[in-house]
Amino acid sequence: AGAGAERRSGKELTKVGSSGGEMWSRTLLKSLRGARQSSQQSGERSLGTLCIVEAKDGAGGLDSASKATLACAQKHLPKPFVALVASDAKGASEAAAGEIASLAGVETVLHGVSDKEGANGLLAEPLSQVVAALVGKLEPTHVVTGSNTFGKNLLPRVAALLDSAPITDVVQVVDESTFVRPIYAGNALSTVKFVGKGPLLLSVRTTAFGSEALETAQGAGAEVASVGAEEVAAGAAAEALSEWVGEEKSESERPQLDAARVVVSGGRALKSKENFEMLEKLADQLGGALGASRAAVDAGMCSNDLQVGQTGKVVAPELYLAIGISGAIQHLAGMKDSKTIVAINKDPEAPIFKVADYGLVGDLFKIIPELAEKLPSQK
């Protein structure tokens, strides 16, 4: 591990909450039990949706994937919903819980799955057991999370524990059991219907639900509580399987790539890391984030978290500037839903021009400096 990486051990199980065992307020537990008993008699489930969101330390609030998850639940999935906040730090977990509690449709926000330091609290092996136990207790009809690396890592494992087939990377909700998801790098859309028993597990693509504004609740906010001791204990055995060792994260003042209004993206033709850095000034002038094609990352021009594409990040900004990017199928998958696409490439036959609104054929090493010079200075 490189700069800023730390080794932390995830082996101690810290007690959750000051009182250890008392995790639910009495009234809430009573009303849920009552509801569940009557619903069991009618054969229906009582809770609508369980939302799983991730709160990272220092992130300054909910990330775009979490917001998309909550927006999807609020607008398209059965209410009420319970949100579970998984986090790498107690403070972040509590802050996020507070933010979610003010949303409409939320019944309870649960946090404190793990008080461990470092990202051990986000590991899939114990967390999936906690979620499975929580699903067993709450009996939601739907379980939803974001289709980011956290959700991709976690949800299928949860689904396997529950013997269920999840529907991942959803871009549209048709009805409560029918969803649309992209396949073949987004060159086809598959409408899938859940015909199984038990809860329906799904993950949502950030760009599909992220722009829907979250509605705040009228009146008092939802209950914020620690996850039950039983559920936390369900994850204990799995803690022996894995340990978080460290991380190398890029720090940047620029907007997050998956939420930015503008993305300035560089490809193979930039040739070097130094040249790639030329795009930074342009990004700042446009108030945008930096992105990259796979080729640029492979060549070591920038870090992997900038990669836009079928297996990297999917973005849909107001403006996507593709600079020196040829436009392979796999790259288009990650940006073809951008509102306006500008392409700058020496090769007039480059496939990127087929999707570009404004294509400029020419030498990027002349065009970019000219663009930077003529654009109004930093936003």
Add this chain to the structure above:
Amino acid sequence: FLFDLLRVVMSGRRVLVAVKRAIDYKVQIRVNKDCTGVEDAKMSMNPFDEIAVEEGVKMKENKQADEVVVVSIGPKKCSETIRTALAMGADRGIHVEIDQNLFPLDVAKVLQKVVEKESPQLCLLGKQAIDNDCNQTGQMLAGLMNWPQGTFASKLDFDGEKTVQVTREVDGGLETVELTLPSVITCDLRLNKPRYTALPQIMKAKKKPIDTITPEDLGVSISPRLKVVSVNPPPKREGGGKVADVDELISKLESHGLA
């Protein structure tokens, strides 16, 4: 039974690699006329699975593994995909033959049975199949086996005897986790660069054994929980617009309120 027992006893470090036969990544797919799927096109080994095979073979070359077993689940022609893996250096193959298209849960259940039979110390899978883009099977297999999972792996370190350090490519950058063995790893783009198979390796591969079985042989009953209602093309994007120079580009950006 005795052969299975012998196999387990003699297993040393066995690596099981799962490979999928999928539409070639270079193909521009087209949705078929009745909107049930895509038109037939050239098929190849899923690119992420090539990376998984390469990693297994490299482990053998570095004496970190004794045997690389390749498994594929699907129709008859999957045997071609297995042969490609054998040509890359895998030792033997298992073809679980079934004509129906499977969702990841059923794939994972079949793999679970193969894992129970073969007792590998490591399962390598590609991160996702480029046809359905699910990115689920490895995680599901790990959940069913109650094994640790190292997903989106860009680097593997087998320093310890009983553990593996996995560097993962995640949204924020890179993350390293340490997993106990046995575990499931899903391989990402930058883990390695798969080798080309030269004719001598292809010829050698023809003699390597492929065991053909069915899901029933493994005691798995396929029960899809999902139904594909329809497959449709995405909304068409009009492109091809051009600007003559930087000045024109800037005026266009300004008209959109972007500059």
